[in-house]
Amino acid sequence: MSLKIRLAPDEKIVINGALIQADGRCSLVFLNNCSFLTEKHIMLPAEANTPARRIYFMIQNCYMATDMERPPLLDALKHLVEDFHAATTVQSIKDTLDHIRELVVGGEYYPALKLSEVVMRHEDRHLGNGSWTEGRKKAEAAERRR
Known part of the structure; x- marks a missing residue:
């Protein structure tokens, strides 16, 4: 089962501990299990x-x-x-x-x-x-x- 996430330009996401920033509007499709949090769910x-x-x-x-x-x-x-x-x-x-x-x-x-x-x-x-x-x-x- 896959999961698709859309990111806005400059939005950040942490995937398995790696901080990733979108350089434009994009979609990510996760094909297997991983730990991720989008920027709006990350508490500083x-x-x-x-x-x-x-x-x-x-x-x-x-x-x-x-x-x-x-x-x-x-x-x-x-x-x-x-x-x-x-x-x-x-x-x-x-x-x-x-x-x-x-x-x-x-x-x-x-x-x-x-x-x-x-x-x-x-x-x-x-x-x-x-x-x-x-x-x-x-x-x-x-x-x-x-």
Whole structure:
């Protein structure tokens, strides 16, 4: 089964750890399994500034890491999830964190990454934050105005 992704000019994608930038509008067709994230799904270290965002960031790093790099990242992720689980009183978020743990243990990093967005949205609502992608869009717009 193949997967086709369209990239805009100058859009970036990470494929199996390699950062690739489109020099024009293009399509990529993946004919086998690989780890990839498009630019809009890549959280930068400075954006991992809340507990839920650190969970997303660490899952992202586990997903992109090599087998040799992954063990210490998984250990750090385990502690982040445990801390959030202990701190929240919302059962649905506890259940979501439990599901994230199961996915990570099974090596299903991309589904765990997508599920961690639920935890981030919950945290953003309770902290009154905008989403991390909204913050990025505002920063990019400000940079273009300069």
